[in-house]
Amino acid sequence: MFEQNLKEPKYKLIKSYIKSLIREGNVKDGQLLPSEYELMEKFNVSRHTVRQAFGELAKEGWVYKKRGKGTFARYFNTCDKKGMIGLITTYISDYIFPHIISGIESVMTEEGYSVIIANTNNNKEKEAYQIKSLMEQNIKGLILEPTKSAEKNVNLNLLEEVLARDIKIMFINAIYTDLKSENPNVGCVIMDDVKGGFIATEYLLKIGHRKIAGIFKRDDIQGVKREEGYRKALGNFGIIPDENMIGRFTTENKRIFPKEFVSNLLDKRNNELKPDAIVCYNDEIAVWVIQTIKECGLSVPQDISVVGYDDSSLATVLDIELTTVKHPKKQMGELAARHLIEMLENNSGNHRIIYEPELVIRSSCKAR
Amino acid sequence: MFEQNLKEPKYKLIKSYIKSLIREGNVKDGQLLPSEYELMEKFNVSRHTVRQAFGELAKEGWVYKKRGKGTFARYFNTCDKKGMIGLITTYISDYIFPHIISGIESVMTEEGYSVIIANTNNNKEKEAYQIKSLMEQNIKGLILEPTKSAEKNVNLNLLEEVLARDIKIMFINAIYTDLKSENPNVGCVIMDDVKGGFIATEYLLKIGHRKIAGIFKRDDIQGVKREEGYRKALGNFGIIPDENMIGRFTTENKRIFPKEFVSNLLDKRNNELKPDAIVCYNDEIAVWVIQTIKECGLSVPQDISVVGYDDSSLATVLDIELTTVKHPKKQMGELAARHLIEMLENNSGNHRIIYEPELVIRSSCKAR
DNA sequence: AATATAAACATGTACGTACAAGTATGTACA
DNA sequence: TGTACATACTTGTACGTACATGTTTATATT
Numbered sequence: 001m002f003e004q005n006l007k008e009p010k011y012k013l014i015k016s017y018i019k020s021l022i023r024e025g026n027v028k029d030g031q032l033l034p035s036e037y038e039l040m041e042k043f044n045v046s047r048h049t050v051r052q053a054f055g056e057l058a059k060e061g062w063v064y065k066k067r068g069k070g071t072f073a074r075y076f077n078t079c080d081k082k083g084m085i086g087l088i089t090t091y092i093s094d095y096i097f098p099h100i101i102s103g104i105e106s107v108m109t110e111e112g113y114s115v116i117i118a119n120t121n122n123n124k125e126k127e128a129y130q131i132k133s134l135m136e137q138n139i140k141g142l143i144l145e146p147t148k149s150a151e152k153n154v155n156l157n158l159l160e161e162v163l164a165r166d167i168k169i170m171f172i173n174a175i176y177t178d179l180k181s182e183n184p185n186v187g188c189v190i191m192d193d194v195k196g197g198f199i200a201t202e203y204l205l206k207i208g209h210r211k212i213a214g215i216f217k218r219d220d221i222q223g224v225k226r227e228e229g230y231r232k233a234l235g236n237f238g239i240i241p242d243e244n245m246i247g248r249f250t251t252e253n254k255r256i257f258p259k260e261f262v263s264n265l266l267d268k269r270n271n272e273l274k275p276d277a278i279v280c281y282n283d284e285i286a287v288w289v290i291q292t293i294k295e296c297g298l299s300v301p302q303d304i305s306v307v308g309y310d311d312s313s314l315a316t317v318l319d320i321e322l323t324t325v326k327h328p329k330k331q332m333g334e335l336a337a338r339h340l341i342e343m344l345e346n347n348s349g350n351h352r353i354i355y356e357p358e359l360v361i362r363s364s365c366k367a368r
Numbered sequence: 369m370f371e372q373n374l375k376e377p378k379y380k381l382i383k384s385y386i387k388s389l390i391r392e393g394n395v396k397d398g399q400l401l402p403s404e405y406e407l408m409e410k411f412n413v414s415r416h417t418v419r420q421a422f423g424e425l426a427k428e429g430w431v432y433k434k435r436g437k438g439t440f441a442r443y444f445n446t447c448d449k450k451g452m453i454g455l456i457t458t459y460i461s462d463y464i465f466p467h468i469i470s471g472i473e474s475v476m477t478e479e480g481y482s483v484i485i486a487n488t489n490n491n492k493e494k495e496a497y498q499i500k501s502l503m504e505q506n507i508k509g510l511i512l513e514p515t516k517s518a519e520k521n522v523n524l525n526l527l528e529e530v531l532a533r534d535i536k537i538m539f540i541n542a543i544y545t546d547l548k549s550e551n552p553n554v555g556c557v558i559m560d561d562v563k564g565g566f567i568a569t570e571y572l573l574k575i576g577h578r579k580i581a582g583i584f585k586r587d588d589i590q591g592v593k594r595e596e597g598y599r600k601a602l603g604n605f606g607i608i609p610d611e612n613m614i615g616r617f618t619t620e621n622k623r624i625f626p627k628e629f630v631s632n633l634l635d636k637r638n639n640e641l642k643p644d645a646i647v648c649y650n651d652e653i654a655v656w657v658i659q660t661i662k663e664c665g666l667s668v669p670q671d672i673s674v675v676g677y678d679d680s681s682l683a684t685v686l687d688i689e690l691t692t693v694k695h696p697k698k699q700m701g702e703l704a705a706r707h708l709i710e711m712l713e714n715n716s717g718n719h720r721i722i723y724e725p726e727l728v729i730r731s732s733c734k735a736r
Numbered sequence: 737a738a739t740a741t742a743a744a745c746a747t748g749t750a751c752g753t754a755c756a757a758g759t760a761t762g763t764a765c766a
Numbered sequence: 767t768g769t770a771c772a773t774a775c776t777t778g779t780a781c782g783t784a785c786a787t788g789t790t791t792a793t794a795t796t
Binding site: 009010011045046047048049052066067068069070 | 778779780781782787788789790
């Protein structure tokens with residue numbers, strides 16, 4: 001009578017009975033389970049007890065109920081579905097992100113994973129919220145594009161919790177360097193942004209420019225590194241950059257800053273600042289820069305050469321086609337997905353991919 | 369006695385009371401909520417009813433309980449757990465889809481749901497695979513942009529299975545009409561595409577055009593309806609359209625067809641076909657059409673006026689800015705998300721939204 | 737043969753009771 | 767002072783009943 005009652009409540013016993021029915025395939029996906037009354041008899045309990053068991057199983061996703069019809073098994077996380085992957089990016093619909101996401105989704109779907117997407121709008125608190133949310137969803141891996149990667153990583157402890165739960169992390173675009181870089185559960189697919197900034201600037205130098213302004217994002221590592229490459233290239237040509245010709249913006253002022261910075265550079269009163277060329281953080285900024293140059297009565301590339309970054313769709317859509325640094329975009333997504341799957345399934349190899357940037361030369365620069 | 373009982377069960381009323389306590393900050397994170405007995409008295413219900421409310425809230429993550437101590441609010445910690453929503457679109461990274469997806473994601477995240485995305489590349493088999501995959505995840509709702517909606521719905525049985533599992537369906541852009549349209553578990557946010565095609569064509573007629581060609585997609589309902597609107601507008605002006613001036617393409621030949629169709633129209637040998645204006649299925653097609661017109665040595669809008677559809681980013685990026693029909697894009701995503709949440713949480717109301725299109729007049733049309 | 741109707745059965749809501757078990761607090765006793 | 771105990775409170779488990787509501791099937795009626 002009481003041997004069963006030593007610990008476990010009756011409704012939990014019924015729960016595990018139902019779960020075993022489903023798990024062992026006795027009742028398959030979508031098939032009818034025993035009715036409440038049948039289980040009352042079988043276990044000699046009240047209907048309330050059976051309902052408690054079924055109610056929890058329904059909330060947990062093991063079964064679903066249809067009034068008048070019965071309770072049915074739901075087979076989730078089965079063998080033909082390998083599991084879920086979380087994806088957190090700063091933005092979803094803007095710029096090159098749709099292509100990155102699409103690359104990830106296509107590979108993951110092909111390989112039998114599902115992708116849950118979330119974005120942070122480049123806000124650290126929202127990033128924390130999204131990481132917590134995804135942790136609750138039983139994900140196997142997390143693809144993360146860091147938010148404000150150049151600032152202090154306030155979500156480090158959260159990421160360590162992610163790893164503690166055996167969830168692998170794959171960074172894209174940038175990495176949080178404070179995570180131990182040898183950790184085999186952390187991978188990345190990033191660009192060599194120093195080199196990217198370098199080749200963009202070097203190209204301008206090689207075609208004869210010397211007064212080269214730069215405008216960079218300062219709250220993500222990509223921006224900091226691109227500036228580093230820019231400085232390195234100038235240094236190679238023996239040029240010490242004028243700090244007034246380097247502009248730095250953040251997410252918050254990115255829509256105002258480029259215009260202000262460029263129109264200040266082109267202001268007739270401080271003519272010694274007027275650049276021959278401008279290296280831009282990315283194509284979006286380059287477009288605004290070109291717009292401002294035009295508004296100041298000058299033209300691109302006749303008066304000023306402009307280099308973008310990322311080779312986004314913006315680059316070829318203007319009447320002036322942008323010379324820009326190629327970003328792998330969709331390919332980066334695919335690479336990140338494939339390497340994460342490798343980490344999950346084989347747990348081996350080096351999964352730190354650094355993409356070599358190349359320059360795409362179009363019509364926004366002119367030799368002088 | 370029964371005035372409250374017209375629809376909502378008592379325990380749901382108590383649930384929303386508790387949720388409002390937490391949401392409005394009357395009971396903050398970690399603080400004690402009223403005990404079961406207090407709520408019994410307050411609402412004049414049995415303890416069972418209160419427990420049902422608290423039980424569900426606990427499973428959903430709104431509260432947590434401690435035996436002997438009470439029930440506590442949980443807001444900032446992990447109020448997620450409301451569940452997962454599946455999202456299946458034809459494409460992810462192209463055209464207006466990133467904006468639709470972004471709208472859905474932002475609302476869903478704000479409301480505590482997670483979004484799993486998947487795409488079909490406009491392929492019916494892939495659609496079937498994605499629906500099956502998502503069914504195995506424990507999704508609460510499915511947002512679906514139909515694939516090849518004008519063709520026979522081969523996945524109807526699958527969608528009925530989705531509904532049988534108590535997963536609500538929200539259609540966007542188009543609906544599979546073979547699903548019973550009064551079903552309260554099916555909603556939609558679509559455009560009035562007949563009207564869209566109508567106002568685009570009517571505009572051209574009003575500014576004096578009579579020989580108006582049309583190029584439409586024939587494998588989705590949007591295309592069929594836009595063509596219907598086009599014919600209706602012509603009919604209102606007493607024009608019987610020349611069938612040779614109407615082109616129909618499918619996903620498979622969309623990259624070749626517009627060019628062939630337009631260059632054939634403009635071929636000097638069949639001069640009677642040469643149109644004054646062309647109504648295009650969408651902006652993407654319009655761009656290719658304009659390209660082809662230019663290649664034939666004619667110009668837009670001087671020789672031929674062109675109308676697009678969707679008001680995508682393509683519309684304003686060319687040197688000729690497209691006159692086009694406005695598509696809600698991000699707003700459509702937000703609407704779809706909000707209405708799906710309504711269906712899930714309140715189970716009431718009409719969730720069939722038909723968006724009224726409006727024309728955005730730019731510079732790709734000229735009166736004659 | 738088609739159409740109501742009733743019965744049987746499924747889950748949903750809601751009332752009641754009883755006792756178990758964890759927590760906090762005040763009181764009596766050592 | 768400190769410990770033990772009673773008490774009152776909390777949630778947890780479990781029994782019972784009743785009726786509502788949706789689904790299916792068999793039966794009776796037209």
